[in-house]
Amino acid sequence: MSDTTRQPVSMDTTSCDREPIHRPGAIQPHGLLLIADLDTLEIVAGAGDIEKRLSGDWIGRSLDDILGQSMDTALAELVGTSPSIAVLDQVAGVSELFDAVAHVSGDRILVELEPAPPHAPSGKRLLALTAISAAFDRTADLTSLCDAAAGAFRKMTGFDRVMIYRFLDDDVGCVVAEDSDPDIGSFLHHHFPASDIPVQARALYVRNLVRVIPDVSYVPAPVRPEMKAAEGWDQLDMSDIALRSVSPIHIQYLKNMDVGASASVSIIKDGSLWGLVACHDRVPKHLSYETRLACTTLAADLSRQVRAKDDAEMYRQRIRLRTQEDAIIGHLGGLGSLTAFLASTGEELCRMLGADGFAAVQKTELFSSGICPGDSDMMAMAAWVRLRANTQPFFTDNLSSEFPEAKAFSARASGLLAVTMSTEEPTILMWFRAEQLETVNWAGNPHKPAVAGNTVQLSPRASFAAWSETVEGRSVAWSLGEVEAANRLQRRMFEVQQRHRMSALNLELIATIAEKENLLVQKDFLIKEVNHRVQNSLQLVSAFLGMQSRESGNDMLKLQLSEAQRRLAAVSLVHRRLYSGDQVQTVDLARYLEDLCTDMKGSMGQEWADLITLDLAPVLVATDRAVNIGLILTELVINANKYAYSGGAGPITIQLAQVRNTFRLVVSDKGPGKVTSRQGFGTRMLNAMITSLGGVIEENNTEPGLQVIVSAPVQGRA
Secondary structure, eight states: OSSSOOOOOOOOOTTGOOOTTOOEEOOOOSSEEEEETTTTOOOEEEESSSSHOOOOTTTTHHHHHHSSSSSSHHHHHHOOOOOOEEEEOOEEOOSSSEEEEEEEEEEEEEEEEEEEEEEEOHHHHHHHHHHHHHHHHHHSSSHHHHHEEEEHHHHHHHHHHEEEEEEEESSSSEEEEEEEEEGGGGOOOOEEEEGGGGGHHHHHHOOOOOEEEEEOOOOOOOBOOOOOOGOOGGSSSSTOOOBOOOHHHHHHHHTTTTTTTEEEEEEEEETEEEEEEEESSSOOOOOOHHHHHHHHHHHHHHHHHHHHHHHHHHHHHHHHHHHHHHHHHHHHHEEEEEEEEHHHHHHHHHHHHSSSEEEEEEEEEEEEEOOOOHHHHHHHHHHHHHHHHHHEEEEEEEEETTOOGGHHHHTTOOEEEEEESSSSSEEEEEEEEEOOOOOEEEOOOSOOOOOSSOOOOOOOOOSSEEEEEEEEEEEOOOOOOHHHHHHHHHHHHHHHHHHHHHHHHHHTTGGGGHHHHHHHHHHHHHHHHHHHHHHHHHHHHHHHHHHHHHHHHHHHHHHHHHHHHHHHHHHHHHHHHHSSSOOEEEEEEHHHHHHHHHHHHHOOOOTTTTTTEEEEOOOOHHHHHHHHHHHHHHHHHHHIIIITTTSSSSOEEEEEETTTTTHHHEEEEEESSSOOOOOOHHHHHHHHHHTTTTTEEEEOOOSSSEEEEEESSOOHHH
16 A cells, blocks of 8 residues: 555544553463562562462462572662662472562562573573674674674574564664564564554663563463552552563554564663564464573673664764865865855765755855755745854755745755855855655554544554555755764865955955054954953852852851852853853863863862762753753752762762763762652752753652753754
8 A cells, every 4th residue: 555645643642652551460471470568578469370380378478488588688689779670599389490580669579480491591592692792793784783683583582583673763663674484474674653662661661671472362360369449459560570461452463463472672772772672473482581681681782783883884974074075175275265166066065965956155146056946945945044054054854844935846855954154144055955755664554543532542553564655855864974064064164265365365455464463462352351351250259159158157058159159160161161162152061061070079079079970972062051051960969969968978970971862961879869859949940941951850769879860952942
């Protein structure tokens, strides 16, 4: 089937995202679950055929007694750690051995028991993992790596079909590699809509790296004995339980795919879910705990290789672009005039960034080369894009979605990359990519039908037959390396042009050179004087705060004044960095936060010198956003000092990373965790700044300690 347009969907697509899949109140019956009081270890509930497989009388007995081992060591591992998990000794059942794992959920300790394999693991598995790891390292690129991974996981698990399933930027999934029995059918290169794996399911995949459904036709084993509805076992958080019963929607989803058993292994890159190793079998199949651990190890190595391949590809692209950039800038040096350069090098500029057309607008002049829209359209587009590309590049692979007038010429320009060169009259440089009609193969129709009435009945897709649609109005996406190259090119063009202009002015104005240089000296002096005065003013305010703090007899006031000094220091540091460098629009957030932490350690006392640990990746942000981020970090460190260590010193870890177009700032301490809800001035200021960034804040008790995660877009909205 084929379709050329997407029809609107009237169903609330977030309904699946709200299903409480972490609280099913039941388990898969191939194993057993024991639930005991965390303090007394008395068993209060369980699930599965406990009477026949483990012990006839189990309610009210101690875990030590029923498991035949002391729980003291396990409790020491479980309490105060994150994640709370402990592997126990094997447990002897009525006629079988069980692998046993313990977890903590609230005030309960949960022990899950799964049948142990008949033979103890041998050294062959370790040797196999070593060989697979070496094979991953030898692959040339990401495609061959995923192909090798599909084969390796299929050999390890024995499933009929193993797919490497990658999440794209819009959370749509795509099968990028597959190893399967020829008779089972293939989903290679098929896409799956984001709704197939809801938000809360993706979160659990990050938390639980391996998930197994040995038999999709199982009958859930509910937790028993039953409780009152308000206190039912469906309120028990079973997020970390491998035996956790699966959503009936997902079970039907697998049955619709003619799958008898499934397993998934998470591929985590930079703390986010990059993809899954998805395993299917036509008949029931179980993976032992030992095999799942081996899969986890292999997936971790695969994740490292995915990152390495991505980094290597980005490096190769940057080297290629830099070489072409140097050649193009060499032409500008020889031609001298920017006008002559733009008129003669359009084709090279197209080839450099893999564009179909290039255009430059300088005052009222238009220079174009390759496949471009009409002249009037390009002039209108230059006026529209000028403000959007004023300080940083503007790029899109779906131009008509942001500039509706582009629908008229989408065949010629569905993709646009634009930068503004700050000359006397700004010069707009624009690269175009033509529309690329793309046939996307889906595993079934991804567009859910409308549902009549006000109630949405959650149900899985019924068909996975190949379904295709033609995507219009889009071009090949611009890579990060290409965007960086365009931005760097306009800076270098500006620098070369400025040198030419200076040479020409020197020849023309030789009679007045002394006066000109005097004016330049005065201008430089004024800039430095203004900067000096601003810095003096900030330091003066900080000094006044310090004097008032020392003279105050009120400890609370001293603390508040000290916090104010740190906040002021965060603002002052951005100012110093801006006017000591060449770039005033953007700041390297990693260098800024590193300097800020150095200043804070000095102001907080010598005892903090070795207690703040930094893991900061380079992230380029606009100056105004850097000020807010610095104040947020200052506030989080103040909070850790105040609440985690009661004003004393203690270890703090600060991490910064970029995931796609979002930065993540993580501040962790080893204190008692979040024990109260804080609503003071600092908290209100913190929330206001995060809101202004368009971000969110999460707080996780890590037992011990509190982990605060601030996520926000790297770039603010235009």
